[in-house]
Amino acid sequence: MPTRKTWIWIVVSVAVACVLCLMAAAGGLLYFASTHIQAKRTTTTDAYQRFDVERARFKDQRPLIEMDNFDKPRVTRSPADMPTSPTPPEDLWVLAWNPDDERVVQVSLPFWLLKLGRRKVDVMNGGFDLDRMNIDVHELQRIGPALVLDLRTPAGQRILVWTK
Secondary structure, three states, X not given: OOOHHHHHHHHHHHHHHHHHHHHHHHHHHHHHHHHHEEEEEOOHHHHHHHHHHHHHOOOOOOOOEEEOOOOOEEEOOOHHHOOOXXXXXXXXXXXXXXXXXXXXXXXEEEHHHHOOOOOEEOOXXXXXXXXXXXXXXXXXXXXXXXXXXXXXXXXXXXXEEEEO
């Protein structure tokens, strides 16, 4: 039968291991955020130029989803009807501009993360909800690089979502 001293060492060892695991998880989360999220203040002109550069990659391609006047998503091209791409995209990209904050936020989300469950991306206190948009992550990845959403609000906000 282990002595009292042995039990103390076991409990302390388990506690230290738990603290180390928590620190490693926090460090991993911090690293992920620093490599996948960029936010910076900018002028309206610079922000629109950045949107134009990203949007130019899709030329005249119509987004898969458009928002109506009541802020309801409307599918313009169904991913289920599109052919399978030989090169699946690795990330879903969101570029958002808020003129009130004069801030551009760019987020890249790996598809493996999107497949884990919750699919709401909170950008500038708004949110881009894949479930609300009726987007199937597997279908989106199957069709390859695509323009998902190009939204301009009356208040001057802009959101561009694409896969790459």
